[in-house]
Amino acid sequence: MRVREVDLIIVMRSVTILSKIMERKQLFSLLLIIITSSTSFGDNIPISTAPGNQDAPAVGWSGTSYLVVWRDERGGIWGQLVSEDGTLIDSNFFIVKASFTRGNVTWGGTNYLVICTRGAYPDSIEIWGQLVSEDGELIDSFFILKRPYILGLSTGSDGENFLVVWGDTGNIICGQLVSQSGELIDAPFLIASQGVDYGMDIGWCGTSYLIVWNHESDIYGQRVSKDGVPLDTTFIVCNAEYEQALPMIAWGGRNYLVVWQDDRHLGYEVYGQLIDSTGTLIGDNLPIHTVLSDDHRFPVVGSDKIGHFLVAWMDIEPIPFDILGRWVSDQGELIGEPFVIPSGPHEGRWTPAIGWGERNGLVVWAEAHETTGWDIYGTLITSPGVEEDNREPVTASRSLELYQNSPNPFSLKTEISFRLNDPGNVTLSICDITGRKVLEYDLGYKSVGLHKIPISAASLLKKGGALCSGVYFYSLEVEGAKATRKMVVINQ
Numbered sequence: 001m002r003v004r005e006v007d008l009i010i011v012m013r014s015v016t017i018l019s020k021i022m023e024r025k026q027l028f029s030l031l032l033i034i035i036t037s038s039t040s041f042g043d044n045i046p047i048s049t050a051p052g053n054q055d056a057p058a059v060g061w062s063g064t065s066y067l068v069v070w071r072d073e074r075g076g077i078w079g080q081l082v083s084e085d086g087t088l089i090d091s092n093f094f095i096v097k098a099s100f101t102r103g104n105v106t107w108g109g110t111n112y113l114v115i116c117t118r119g120a121y122p123d124s125i126e127i128w129g130q131l132v133s134e135d136g137e138l139i140d141s142f143f144i145l146k147r148p149y150i151l152g153l154s155t156g157s158d159g160e161n162f163l164v165v166w167g168d169t170g171n172i173i174c175g176q177l178v179s180q181s182g183e184l185i186d187a188p189f190l191i192a193s194q195g196v197d198y199g200m201d202i203g204w205c206g207t208s209y210l211i212v213w214n215h216e217s218d219i220y221g222q223r224v225s226k227d228g229v230p231l232d233t234t235f236i237v238c239n240a241e242y243e244q245a246l247p248m249i250a251w252g253g254r255n256y257l258v259v260w261q262d263d264r265h266l267g268y269e270v271y272g273q274l275i276d277s278t279g280t281l282i283g284d285n286l287p288i289h290t291v292l293s294d295d296h297r298f299p300v301v302g303s304d305k306i307g308h309f310l311v312a313w314m315d316i317e318p319i320p321f322d323i324l325g326r327w328v329s330d331q332g333e334l335i336g337e338p339f340v341i342p343s344g345p346h347e348g349r350w351t352p353a354i355g356w357g358e359r360n361g362l363v364v365w366a367e368a369h370e371t372t373g374w375d376i377y378g379t380l381i382t383s384p385g386v387e388e389d390n391r392e393p394v395t396a397s398r399s400l401e402l403y404q405n406s407p408n409p410f411s412l413k414t415e416i417s418f419r420l421n422d423p424g425n426v427t428l429s430i431c432d433i434t435g436r437k438v439l440e441y442d443l444g445y446k447s448v449g450l451h452k453i454p455i456s457a458a459s460l461l462k463k464g465g466a467l468c469s470g471v472y473f474y475s476l477e478v479e480g481a482k483a484t485r486k487m488v489v490i491n492q
């Protein structure tokens with residue numbers, strides 16, 4: 001469903017905020033407001049429909065485009081650049097020679113790192129990395145290490161270096177820091193003295209990494225500093241009865257959400273757990289999908305960083321398999337009901353993955369077709385009840401262009417950009433939906449050119465504002481010229 005025609009959309013799950021708005025009945029004559037937890041999808045994007053099988057995709061986001069990587073019967077790991085509006089940029093390209101393992105991709109600030117394994121147990125397995133530029137240029141391929149066996153492999157980045165983690169021979173978990181140019185920084189280091197049975201993942205919260213994995217049917221976590229030093233001790237994320245496996249993690253700007261497939265009721269369900277940046281568990285396990293008559297596996301998680309996680313997984317019953325999704329707030333509320341991520345005709349779908357750009361998320365999966373075998377498809381997904389951004393600047397006069405704030409909507413911080421063609425004294429003001437001025441900033445004398453003004457929720461509060469969730473208007477005034485745009489604030 002597309003919601004382009006909708007003038008304004010407010011995300012409101014709070015009854016208090018809803019009732020406040022309802023009191024302002026005059027608004028309904030001025031503005032179309034939709035209260036919704038529904039989700040907006042784009043058309044299905046055929047990312048790779050090459051002959052033979054393509055499956056097990058992963059997604060990275062560079063700040064300007066997505067890189068989707070997958071294992072490919074044409075040999076090794078292949079990839080495709082996808083623009084933020086879902087257009088394929090150039091065509092499928094070979095990335096790195098690999099064994100039949102899932103590729104893993106992370107944007108590190110300058111390049112992507114794609115990691116994979118080569119070789120086979122019991123001879124030896126090698127971990128390889130391949131740097132790929134934002135434009136899909138292969139920069140450098142490098143060997144990380146060789147072991148009799150490797151179980152679990154993932155990579156993350158602090159925006160400066162990469163951290164590659166794996167379950168090593170001898171039932172230990174190790175990590176290796178790698179620079180943006182592909183140099184190994186120091187030696188591999190010990191993260192935890194446990195084996196990885198089935199799946200591991202890595203998150204970065206801005207100050208430390210959190211690595212999660214499956215060991216003896218439970219889920220564990222361990223924080224690691226940006227310099228590769230384990231912080232505190234290994235902790236239990238979930239040790240419910242029977243098997244918890246295949247954990248995946250995303251940082252939502254306020255908390256992590258870890259999700260996994262869970263057999264506690266003897267049938268595969270999807271559970272999750274919020275964890276804060278210090279490694280403290282927030283609340284109880286979240287029952288994300290607990291319908292025992294179906295069979296739900298391989299959950300993945302992404303975040304829009306404005307208050308929502310999207311969890312996606314496979315429903316392998318009934319046939320053909322399908323991909324389901326559900327929104328979870330960064331405070332641990334389950335939003336709406338699970339939904340089927342829409343798709344055209346297919347013979348089955350599996351192995352979902354999620355990446356998040358600035359305006360929308362990209363969910364990708366492998367999809368079976370009679371003539372082309374397994375193919376890679378994806379769809380753009382917009383946060384629940386979020387209006388699509390309008391990126392065209394508002395030009396008040398020849399001297400002033402005001403851009404859409406980014407991110408929008410926001411809960412913690414956003415940035416307002418404007419361009420001056422003549423210098424002058426600039427004032428920024430924020431009004432609520434009734435036109436009442438809630439904040440005013442005197443930005444002083446600004447020169448010709450592009451300016452960016454960061455706005456944090458904390459600074460808003462310091463200035464006496466108390467922004468509730470809803471639509472606001474921000475106006476920039478310079479030497480008699482004025483431009484106004486709207487923005488959406490989401491507070492959980």
Ligand SMILES: [Ca+2]
Pocket residue numbers: 216217218238239240241242243244
């Ligand atoms: Ca267990």
Ligand SMILES: [Ca+2]
Pocket residue numbers: 048049050051052053054372373374375
């Ligand atoms: Ca194919």
